[in-house]
Amino acid sequence: xxxxxxxxxxxxxxxxxxxxxxxxxxxxxHAIMGPNGSGKSTLSHVLSxxxxxxxxxxxxxxxxxxxTEMEPEIRAREGVFLAFQYxxxxxxxxxxxxxxxxxNSIRKHHGLPEVxxxxxxxxxxxxxxxxxxxxxxxxxxxxxxxxxxxxxxxEILQMAILxxxxxxxxxxxxxxxxxxxxxxxxxVNSLRSPERSFVMVTHYQRLLDYIKPxxxxxxxxxxxxxxxxxxxxxxxxxxxxxxxENKQAAA
Amino acid sequence: METAxxxxxxxxxxxxxxxxxxxxxxxxxxLRANAATLFSxxxxxxxxxxxxxxTNVSGIEKKLFTPTADLTTPRVDADWLATYQLQDAWSVVxxxxxxxxxxxxxxxxxxxxxxxxLARVLQDDPSQVEPFLAQAVSDDEHSFVxxxxxxxxxxxxxxxAAKQVLAKPIQLLHVVxxxxxxxxxxxxxxxxxxxxxxxxxxxxxxxxxxxxxxxxEVFVGRNADVTLHKVQxxxxxxxxxxxxxxxxxRDARFSHHNFALGGLLARTDIHSDLDDASECYxxxxxxxxxxxxMDNHTRINHLKPHGISRETYKGVLDGRAHGVFQGRVVVAExxxxxxxxxxxxxxxxxxxxxxxxKPQLEIYADDVKCAxxxxxxxxxxxxxxYLQSRCVDEKTARNMLTFAFANEMVDKVNIRSLHDLVLGxxxxxxxxEGINKExx
Numbered sequence: 001x002x003x004x005x006x007x008x009x010x011x012x013x014x015x016x017x018x019x020x021x022x023x024x025x026x027x028x029x030h031a032i033m034g035p036n037g038s039g040k041s042t043l044s045h046v047l048s049x050x051x052x053x054x055x056x057x058x059x060x061x062x063x064x065x066x067x068t069e070m071e072p073e074i075r076a077r078e079g080v081f082l083a084f085q086y087x088x089x090x091x092x093x094x095x096x097x098x099x100x101x102x103x104n105s106i107r108k109h110h111g112l113p114e115v116x117x118x119x120x121x122x123x124x125x126x127x128x129x130x131x132x133x134x135x136x137x138x139x140x141x142x143x144x145x146x147x148x149x150x151x152x153x154x155e156i157l158q159m160a161i162l163x164x165x166x167x168x169x170x171x172x173x174x175x176x177x178x179x180x181x182x183x184x185x186x187x188v189n190s191l192r193s194p195e196r197s198f199v200m201v202t203h204y205q206r207l208l209d210y211i212k213p214x215x216x217x218x219x220x221x222x223x224x225x226x227x228x229x230x231x232x233x234x235x236x237x238x239x240x241x242x243x244x245e246n247k248q249a250a251a
Numbered sequence: 252m253e254t255a256x257x258x259x260x261x262x263x264x265x266x267x268x269x270x271x272x273x274x275x276x277x278x279x280x281x282l283r284a285n286a287a288t289l290f291s292x293x294x295x296x297x298x299x300x301x302x303x304x305x306t307n308v309s310g311i312e313k314k315l316f317t318p319t320a321d322l323t324t325p326r327v328d329a330d331w332l333a334t335y336q337l338q339d340a341w342s343v344v345x346x347x348x349x350x351x352x353x354x355x356x357x358x359x360x361x362x363x364x365x366x367x368x369l370a371r372v373l374q375d376d377p378s379q380v381e382p383f384l385a386q387a388v389s390d391d392e393h394s395f396v397x398x399x400x401x402x403x404x405x406x407x408x409x410x411x412a413a414k415q416v417l418a419k420p421i422q423l424l425h426v427v428x429x430x431x432x433x434x435x436x437x438x439x440x441x442x443x444x445x446x447x448x449x450x451x452x453x454x455x456x457x458x459x460x461x462x463x464x465x466x467x468e469v470f471v472g473r474n475a476d477v478t479l480h481k482v483q484x485x486x487x488x489x490x491x492x493x494x495x496x497x498x499x500x501r502d503a504r505f506s507h508h509n510f511a512l513g514g515l516l517a518r519t520d521i522h523s524d525l526d527d528a529s530e531c532y533x534x535x536x537x538x539x540x541x542x543x544x545m546d547n548h549t550r551i552n553h554l555k556p557h558g559i560s561r562e563t564y565k566g567v568l569d570g571r572a573h574g575v576f577q578g579r580v581v582v583a584e585x586x587x588x589x590x591x592x593x594x595x596x597x598x599x600x601x602x603x604x605x606x607x608x609k610p611q612l613e614i615y616a617d618d619v620k621c622a623x624x625x626x627x628x629x630x631x632x633x634x635x636x637y638l639q640s641r642c643v644d645e646k647t648a649r650n651m652l653t654f655a656f657a658n659e660m661v662d663k664v665n666i667r668s669l670h671d672l673v674l675g676x677x678x679x680x681x682x683x684e685g686i687n688k689e690x691x
Contacts, residue, residue: 048640049639051632051636071639071644072639073639073642073648075640076639076641076642077642081640082640084640087637088631088633088634088637090634090637090638090651090655091655091659092652092654092655092658092659092662093638093652093655098638098641098643101641101642102641102642102643105642105643106642109642141655158641162641
């Protein structure tokens with residue numbers, strides 16, 4: 001699904017990622033953890049194509065294609081979805097319109113006709129129920145005036161409707177109370193399938209209690225300092241990020 | 252001052268002075284004579300005047316726009332007129348500065364509401380007008396006001412009796428059909444105690460270049476509620492001056508929605524004086540493309556305690572367009588507990604577009620809450636990326652965000668037919684193609 005080889009990324013002159021290697025197969029869930037400033041968000045931004053980052057070395061292959069060659073919207077149509085850490089408010093553009101436009105552009109990209117209006121509404125309403133959202137949110141402007149938790153749910157709602165192949169969750173858990181976290185986790189779990197992969201960037205281990213990862217990677221100083229199974233997250237919770245950084249320094 | 256120009260205009264207009272309405276009212280003759288003297292002394296406003304420092308009206312001075320005393324209504328293309336005339340409103344049409352009864356529609360107007368040609372009222376019973384004319388604005392405000400007072404040919408006198416709540420809005424449609432024509436109209440709108448009314452002023456023209464100079468005086472009675480919309484869709488090479496001057500009585504509410512879309516050079520004044528606990532809401536959208544110059548000048552005078560004012564103006568400027576916002580809020584001594592917010596946001600779509608914004612707060616009372624904010628800039632790149640990450644290509648994303656920025660002001664209009672008219676005019680003039688109504 002996704003293969004990252006020796007990825008080096010700079011912002012201006014400052015190197016942020018210094019040789020990341022990561023292999024994610026279809027159906028797998030990978031958690032990327034690490035302290036603030038370790039490069040977690042940079043990694044998710046680079047995968048989704050945000051401007052302002054320079055890839056100085058290495059490559060990213062997605063479904064056999066060079067991901068870095070694609071514009072952000074092409075990546076999205078090819079099935080890469082970024083759930084934002086800070087979803088943006090778009091006053092004047094309705095939530096339901098954006099959902100429909102996004103879904104239709106994915107269908108068009110794959111040579112399919114536009115979605116039937118009734119089918120679309122049924123689909124959307126199902127997913128709204130799944131995420132325990134109020135239908136009114138659909139007709140409001142994208143994220144405008146939404147609370148932090150509502151914005152995060154709205155991200156997962158978009159994900160559930162667009163059915164991407166590679167889902168990147170950038171600190172989706174931060175700022176969520178436990179009830180909202182459970183709802184969001186349930187939404188994510190309902191999307192797990194043998195064809196779909198997840199990259200979950202998180203600062204806290206708590207999310208992984210609800211979404212069980214296949215692998216956990218710890219990022220420190222722009223490199224993957226450690227990789228392991230779900231148990232690594234627990235060990236990390238106990239010993240702190242300092243433990244990883246010390247081990248990295250020793251090596 | 253361009254007194255040479257002023258005397259050129261003065262000479263031209265003295266020729267029709269005897270044909271102007273209100274000959275039988277000495278007070279009006281005096282008022283007009285004084286205004287004419289003021290104008291010939293000062294000429295049109297110059298860049299040296301603080302309130303006009305961003306707006307150069309020398310284009311008007313170079314031309315000589317002439318008024319007409321001819322009262323026969325010229326032919327107006329019916330299909331064209333229908334695009335501006337609202338079907339679900341009482342509408343009155345002024346063509347080249349004269350009331351056109353045959354184009355107006357006042358069927359079913361309640362008896363407690365009077366909508367008449369100002370020229371007609373001045374002929375039949377000028378005492379109806381005397382308490383109001385030149386009472387909400389003084390001729391020394393600036394020369395356009397004096398110019399209008401001296402030479403207005405007609406306009407509308409609208410009065411809503413106390414406690415009348417109007418079921419339909421009233422539309423005043425100002426139309427110019429002849430090249431190089433001056434249409435100088437004066438309108439008076441009086442809403443008596445506890446009356447409630449929505450009024451729409453629409454400006455449009457079929458001629459290429461002309462000058463539309465209109466002054467509207469509004470009197471909102473105690474606890475009355477007036478919403479005034481201005482939809483300025485003048486021709487591409489037309490000049491427009493439109494001043495709205497408001498006197499709000501105690502507890503009166505006044506809302507204004509200003510859509511400045513047309514004309515080569517357009518200036519709008521909105522000034523309001525607030526009494527005890529009056530509320531004033533000013534919303535505006537100015538769209539400038541090519542070489543358009545759009546100037547918006549607002550003044551809110553909190554004269555008494557407990558007044559509330561809210562102001563939001565947005566500008567979208569493309570090409571070599573120039574947008575101006577001057578917003579002044581004055582809180583007089585003793586106007587305690589005044590609560591005022593003013594906001595102006597500008598979006599520049601090209602490197603050559605310019606926005607000048609000048610919010611001013613003058614506060615002479617100490618227990619007040621006043622805030623203002625101003626931005627001039629480009630689209631937020633985070634929003635562009637967000638839409639791209641949701642499959643929208645970059646160009647469409649930018650179009651969506653730009654249009655959504657402007658549309659926020661259109662959405663505040665709650666008269667359906669008017670909302671559609673404004674949206675249609677906005678879409679037609681919007682600098683980008685491929686704008687889609689479905690986004691909203």
